[in-house]
Amino acid sequence: MHELSVAQSIVEIIKENVPEQDYGKVNAVLLEVGEFSGIIADSLQFCFDAVKLETPFKKARMEIKKVPFVLYCNLCKVETTNSNGIRMCDKCGGFDNSIVSGTEMRVTEVELD
Numbered sequence: 605m606h607e608l609s610v611a612q613s614i615v616e617i618i619k620e621n622v623p624e625q626d627y628g629k630v631n632a633v634l635l636e637v638g639e640f641s642g643i644i645a646d647s648l649q650f651c652f653d654a655v656k657l658e659t660p661f662k663k664a665r666m667e668i669k670k671v672p673f674v675l676y677c678n679l680c681k682v683e684t685t686n687s688n689g690i691r692m693c694d695k696c697g698g699f700d701n702s703i704v705s706g707t708e709m710r711v712t713e714v715e716l717d
């Protein structure tokens with residue numbers, strides 16, 4: 605399962621960012637997950653809750669903020685969003701655009717006691 609390896613890498617990210625003596629103080633890990641990142645938030649949550657039991661972060665909860673899929677159209681010069689994840693401008697139907705957000709997965713904060 606993809607989300608399982610993501611959950612494991614989140615544990616690694618916490619370890620890299622928190623001094624070892626503070627591992628027991630980790631309360632929460634905050635994430636931003638794009639709507640089209642390929643990660644299912646509920647599934648990631650479930651995997652993290654299972655994985656954390658074998659780590660020093662047993663009491664850490666995961667808070668996931670979903671990030672919408674946003675495109676910037678180079679023709680219309682506006683940002684549009686759609687719910688199908690296709691890189692097509694909602695306004696003009698063009699494909700000349702760049703992805704602003706919605707494909708990312710990042711840890712934004714690790715909360716300590």
Ligand SMILES: [Zn+2]
Pocket residue numbers: 677678679680681693694695696697698
């Ligand atoms: Zn457009």
